[in-house]
Structures are given as C-alpha cells and as structure tokens.
Amino acid sequence: MRGIRTRATAVVSLGLALMLLLGGCVQAPSPQEPSSTTIGLLLPESKAARYESTDRPSFEQTVAETCPDCQVLYANADQDAARQQQQAESMLTRGAGVLVLDAVDATGAVTIVQRAAARGVPVIAYDRFIAGAPIDYFVGVDGVRVGRLQGEALAAALADRRTSTRSARAGILAVHGSTTDPNAARFKAGFEAALVGTPVDVLASYDTPDWSPDKTQAWVSDQLTQFGHRVDGVYAANDAEAGGAISAMIAAGFDPVPPVTGQDAELAAIQRIVSGTQLMTVYRAIAEQSRTAAQLAVRVVRGEQPTATSQLDGIPALFLTPVAVDLTNVRRVIIDGGVYTTKEICVTPYAEACARAGLLDGASR
Numbered sequence: 001m002r003g004i005r006t007r008a009t010a011v012v013s014l015g016l017a018l019m020l021l022l023g024g025c026v027q028a029p030s031p032q033e034p035s036s037t038t039i040g041l042l043l044p045e046s047k048a049a050r051y052e053s054t055d056r057p058s059f060e061q062t063v064a065e066t067c068p069d070c071q072v073l074y075a076n077a078d079q080d081a082a083r084q085q086q087q088a089e090s091m092l093t094r095g096a097g098v099l100v101l102d103a104v105d106a107t108g109a110v111t112i113v114q115r116a117a118a119r120g121v122p123v124i125a126y127d128r129f130i131a132g133a134p135i136d137y138f139v140g141v142d143g144v145r146v147g148r149l150q151g152e153a154l155a156a157a158l159a160d161r162r163t164s165t166r167s168a169r170a171g172i173l174a175v176h177g178s179t180t181d182p183n184a185a186r187f188k189a190g191f192e193a194a195l196v197g198t199p200v201d202v203l204a205s206y207d208t209p210d211w212s213p214d215k216t217q218a219w220v221s222d223q224l225t226q227f228g229h230r231v232d233g234v235y236a237a238n239d240a241e242a243g244g245a246i247s248a249m250i251a252a253g254f255d256p257v258p259p260v261t262g263q264d265a266e267l268a269a270i271q272r273i274v275s276g277t278q279l280m281t282v283y284r285a286i287a288e289q290s291r292t293a294a295q296l297a298v299r300v301v302r303g304e305q306p307t308a309t310s311q312l313d314g315i316p317a318l319f320l321t322p323v324a325v326d327l328t329n330v331r332r333v334i335i336d337g338g339v340y341t342t343k344e345i346c347v348t349p350y351a352e353a354c355a356r357a358g359l360l361d362g363a364s365r
Contacts, residue, residue, distance in 0.1 A: 005199040032095030034121050037070045039063060040091035044104040044128070044181075045079040047211060048240050049266050051102075051285050052076070055127075059100070062294035070298060079210045080106035081180070088112040092119055097301040100293055102126045105180040109133065113195045122300050126293050129182050129312055136300065137308065138317040139293040143183045146282050147190025149324040150235060150261040153280045155198045157259040158233050169237050170232040173223050174205035175216050175236045175245055187237050187263075203227050208241060216244030224252045233259040233329055239269035265325055270334055270345055273327055275353040280326040283333055289320050331359055 030082040041059055043051045060072050073091045077084035081104040081198055088099060092115065099116050112125045113133035123345045129138050158170040174191070177184030184207070195202075204227070216236070224231060231236045234249075236242035242262035249257050259279035264286065272278035296318065299306050308316035325333050334340055338341035346354035354360050 032093065034097040034119060035095040036097050036301055036303065038073060038096045039070055039301055040073045040099040042074045042084060042087055042099065042101045044204050046076055047213065048238060048264060050264050054286045055290045058290040059294045062291045063298060066295060067298045076106045079104055081108040091137060092116060092121060096121060097287060098122050098124065098297050100124045100126050100297050103128050103130055106182040108293060118194035124297055124300065125295060125356055126318050131182060131313060135315055137296060138276040138312050138315050139289060139296060141284050141320050141322045143186025144190035146263060146322045147187035147188045148194045149196025149282055150263065151191040153324055153326065154233055154235055154259055154261050155195060155200055157279050158200055161232060167174060169199045169201055171201050171203045171227065172233045172235055173220060173231055174202050174235045175220065175237060175241050176205060176207050178209060179207050180210050184237060189236055203230065211240060213240040213244035216241040217248045220245045220248035221252065224248060231258060235261050238263040242278055243268060246272065265334065265339060267340055267344060270330060271350050273330060274345060274350055274357055274359065280324055283323045283325045285320050327357060335359065
C-alpha cells in the first residue's frame with residue numbers, strides 16, 4: 001500500500017508540476033486592438049423594466065440594421081458598480097471600438113471612461129451623464145425638464161384636490177432616485193423648481209438606493225404611519241418607485257390613492273393611470289433614444305465624428321423631448337404612438353377602466 005501511495009503521490013506531484021508549467025504558459029488574453037465593428041453596450045440594472053424590454057432590444061436591432069457586420073457586446077450590471085467596471089474592462093480587452101455606457105455610479109464610471117480614453121476608445125454616455133470624465137457624446141433627455149413636468153402635474157392635481165377639500169396647503173412625500181445616478185439630481189432640481197410659489201409642502205423626502213421599488217414601498221409605509229392622511233400626494237421619480245408608493249398607500253387603506261407621479265411610461269404605469277391609481281408618467285421615447293444611441297455608436301465606431309446641435313456641460317449632446325402622459329393623452333401618445341397596443345394595456349383587470357376611459361371605442365390595435 002505504501003508503494004501505491006508513493007506512486008500516487010508522485011503522479012499527483014507530476015500532474016501539479018505540469019499544471020504549473022502549463023499555467024506559466026497560459027496568460028490572460030492580451031487586449032485586442034479596438035475594432036471598427038465591435039460596440040459595447042453597458043446597462044445599469046434590470047429593476048426598471050425598460051432596460052431589458054426596450055433599451056437593449058431596440059439598440060441591438062438598430063445596430064443589426066445599420067451595420068450588419070457589427071457585433072454588440074452586451075452586459076447588465078444589476079446595480080453593481082464594481083461589476084460594471086469589470087464588464088467594461090472585459091469589453092475593452094475584447095476589442096470594443098466604442099462603449100455606450102449607462103452608468104450605475106456616475107462617479108465610479110469616470111474610471112471606465114478614462115481607461116477607454118487611454119486606449120483610444122470613444123465613450124457615449126447613455127441616459128445618465130458622467131460629469132468630470134472625457135466622454136465624447138451624451139444621448140438622453142434634459143432631466144431638469146423631466147422633473148419640472150412631474151412637479152407641474154402634481155401641483156396642478158393638488159390644486160384641484162385642495163379646491164374640493166378646502167385645505168389651505170397640500171402635503172406630499174418626495175421619493176427621489178439613487179444618489180449614484182446623476183439624473184436623479186436633475187429630476188429633483190426640476191421638481192423642486194416646479195413647486196416654487198405653490199401651496200405644496202414636502203413632508204419628507206427620500207433618496208432611494210438603487211431606485212428600488214421595495215425600498216420605496218417600505219419608506220412610504222413608514223411615512224404613512226407618521227403622517228397618515230396628511231399625505232395628499234407622492235412625487236415618485238420613476239414608475240418603479242411609483243408602483244412601490246402606490247402599493248404602500250393601498251395597504252394603508254388609502255381609497256382613492258392620492259396623486260402619484262412617475263417616469264418611463266412602463267406598461268404597468270400606463271395601466272395604473274388608466275385605472276386611476278397613478279396620476280401621470282413621463283414618456284421619454286426610450287426606443288427612439290436607444291435607436292439614436294445605436295446609430296451614433298455605428299458612426300463613431302466607423303471613425304466618423306458626428307456633430308451635435310446641443311451641448312451638456314460642454315459635451316456634444318443629443319436630447320430627446322420628454323412628454324407628460326396622463327389619462328387625457330394616453331391614447332394619442334402611447335397607443336397611437338405605437339408604444340403599447342390597446343390589447344397590451346386593456347387586459348382583463350383593466351378592461352373596465354379602459355372602457356370608461358374610451359380606449360376601447362373603435363380600437364382595433
């Protein structure tokens with residue numbers, strides 16, 4: 001037995017030696033030169049439905065149509081800034097000729113942009129601006145304008161509510177986005193500007209980590225315990241947060257649900273607008289935005305230098321126009337605009353509400 005163990009040990013030792021010897025020859029793949037046909041798309045998370053349902057497929061389809069020879073390297077960071085750093089590094093190593101970056105953390109993303117620039121790879125900041133970094137373009141919307149649209153809609157709805165209740169001032173909860181997202185600060189600035197001079201008081205505000213609807217719901221629940229029916233409305237920076245806030249109010253017995261804002265025109269949000277539990281959303285033409293970014297990326301990776309008519313902090317910017325959507329224009333903007341069909345919106349739980357809203361009258365799509 002001793003001889004067998006000795007021979008086995010020798011074999012194992014030889015195997016380890018060979019592995020170490022071979023391991024010394026196998027090195028991490030050397031970075032490839034930037035390719036004129038490889039585009040990297042980095043998205044930040046999947047809690048908001050839009051990223052996987054709209055941004056990614058629209059981007060990839062547009063690239064396939066405009067540049068059949070191009071390859072899209074795709075990664076979603078699931079709100080992990082360190083993971084996004086690794087994903088970007090991997091894309092640069094694999095020869096990406098341009099990065100389209102929707103940053104998880106705008107501060108941490110500066111490093112990504114700097115590393116790309118060091119390799120001569122242009123970066124298009126997508127949806128979220130990256131301040132203090134040598135980005136080449138920005139594609140998105142004016143966040144301040146978005147926040148102003150939300151604030152104006154909420155103030156107008158609360159003015160109607162005060163008329164009916166004869167209360168002097170309205171109290172609201174303000175649910176903002178993640179502090180790592182520079183857009184959140186712009187939305188907040190626009191919202192706060194819209195409330196100047198209005199009889200609306202912010203009872204409490206919250207910067208939501210990771211834009212999490214679960215954390216929004218928990219926070220709003222806590223505030224309702226404190227303020228009760230002094231809460232006349234909720235500013236929610238996006239539709240996922242709106243869903244969390246509405247769930248909290250329904251659980252607390254609010255009927256009807258006070259006005260709640262949103263953004264992104266998610267299908268669930270449109271259904272809540274139709275049923276009367278969400279006041280409005282902001283449609284950002286996300287499919288058009290992603291198509292614009294894809295077309296720009298193709299031109300940039302081919303070595304072109306497109307010009308832009310606008311700038312944001314000195315960076316060439318392509319802005320899309322945000323549109324406030326409520327029950328009065330949901331047909332024109334959402335259904336007639338081809339965002340969602342009547343069949344998609346008016347499924348069984350919402351069919352009666354759709355009929356009341358006139359969305360089923362003569363609707364074939």
